[in-house]
Amino acid sequence: MNAVSILEVAKKAGVSIATASRVISKANYPVSASTRQKVMEAAATLNYAPNALARGMKTRRSNLIAVLVNDNTDPYFAEIMSGVEEVANEQGYLTIICNTNREPTKELHYLQTLRDYRADGLIFAGSGFGLPTYSQRLEEVIQVLREQGTAVVTLSQHSLQVPSVQADNFGGALQMTKRLLELGHRLIAFVTGPANLAVANVRLQGYMMALTEAGIMISPQLLLTGDFTLKGGEQAVQGLNYLPSPERPTAIFAGNDETALGVLSGLRRLGWQVPADVSVCGFGDIPLAQVMVPSLTTVHIDLRDLGRKGVFKLLSQLGHEEVANLEVMPTTVIERESTTTFSIAS
Amino acid sequence: MNAVSILEVAKKAGVSIATASRVISKANYPVSASTRQKVMEAAATLNYAPNALARGMKTRRSNLIAVLVNDNTDPYFAEIMSGVEEVANEQGYLTIICNTNREPTKELHYLQTLRDYRADGLIFAGSGFGLPTYSQRLEEVIQVLREQGTAVVTLSQHSLQVPSVQADNFGGALQMTKRLLELGHRLIAFVTGPANLAVANVRLQGYMMALTEAGIMISPQLLLTGDFTLKGGEQAVQGLNYLPSPERPTAIFAGNDETALGVLSGLRRLGWQVPADVSVCGFGDIPLAQVMVPSLTTVHIDLRDLGRKGVFKLLSQLGHEEVANLEVMPTTVIERESTTTFSIAS
DNA sequence: GCAGCTTTAGACATCGTTTTCTAAATGTTG
């Protein structure tokens, strides 16, 4: 039942535990080729597995990193996680998944546990909850963690003052909206996300900026409330039927892809054809976007790469390198079947 | 930079580290109310966080559990993972995610690392790769892990001889096929999964059993090869156009939901109407299934619950309880818009 | 008032590593 320890390896090899440790841990310390060989063989025949807990205790490095997401089931986060896991694995780290479910208490509890485990790094994939009373508490805990030597990175707009790598949400929304304008659309609706979600608002900002730059008034009745879910998208468009025809949007820009899918399904129930009657686009470019019928025009974010970059930023911090406070990842507009030109004639 | 240890807490409280440990670890050992109070206060003012690595080393329990999946991005696994994370968190465990990407070497490497960390439990969410040379190697490693005290559970058909909780894939496929027969279909195609994937084959068995029970010959040209991906589903149906009309299937049963989505999109490109020209159904009931247009008839598996049950089974093993070798979770046919009756008249 | 319990606290060994410090063996130089 009990695993073999380095002591037994040392005995079998006829050396001290010090030298055994030196060859096992690949320490930068000279060991003659012959003794090294003996230790390796002993370890192999005993099927030795070094105790990572003991090692971590001594080296003050757990080689554990955690990724905090709202919900690992959300393709957005799933994609990021897979990038995180990929490079964590390459670099010899284990990835711990923490679903916060948007519950401050669950998040705080996880942070406490991660502190107990002396996690080397934390990645906040989702944005904060925005509750001021809570975010102060969060701020404190993070402060303590960082003093303890834990590296922290956010992958989205966040109240935390820590290094961050973020997709260019503003720029993406700006570009997409400009493109819709180019296509001739003037009545462009936007489906928002949860009011307290920073990303959602930044995208909204980009949309509004494009309109103002083009000298177009932002019509409140074209600001549809969504919540970044499928259901939310479906419901958001239900009201459009009640608008008099000339006021109806000719394009709908959904704050994220899930919402866009909901919008598509909602419109179909309304009997509106996409893109014939109305163009639809999203934000995120989840894998499904390109296989939908019609396939979805959207803003592409390389989420896996975002996850990867996040881990690299963590590792840089752990290596005591100087690290840029904010790194922006470009986003690109991908045009598919769900959008088309609009001209008054049509 | 260095975290405070229990020694400093003990000093501050004016007690020995033994008593400090006893109140911190909530050990079952009498400590007077007044000293307990002193220790709690000292811990609070010092903002003490017990070192889980040190604790784990002593107690021989890491409170880490790992879930091994092919790809956390796959909604099937994502759902299971979320169930795992949920109860792991409730029960005071941290969840480590391991994407194997169907690479034996990556899986083996993870198992080695998990052994190093003295993980308390492992959950195999996906099925094995079926390579005999590899599965023997796997068998050995698992054997060692279990002897070491690590609990192991599989959530699918697997070559490993360990406790398992599984969805009733056979029964689900059987029921679904029977239902299609009830609806009047006689030419029912089945889109397979990867040949070496056990679940895929079990579902195929269920389909074939239903047909043989009904006295219907299984036509090889209605066995379409897929690979459990969207693209695979799209491609699988391309050949159907070349079949003479009377031999064309009136229903297509896809081995999983992703494939079904691919099938839907493939059929649309072919110009076939669903369900008017052909009924389509899947297996799994991923969240998307009900918002598709048409919404997808499928076999529902409560994957989150599968994950939850998996963890409970792990914990039972860790508590040295007797554990059933195989626990089967029922599946249910959910009828939505993508299937309808068929009669020769139509 | 004393033998014998029960309750509570402390000293110390221990878990399995890494790492510093010391020392032996070997190699180099004049």
Add this chain to the structure above:
DNA sequence: CAACATTTAGAAAACGATGTCTAAAGCTGC
């Protein structure tokens, strides 16, 4: 060949907890 570097190996002290074993009090009861 003496004197001194350079390699290589070992002894022992951490790291931060838990848990056993021992002992000091505080209570019984006779």
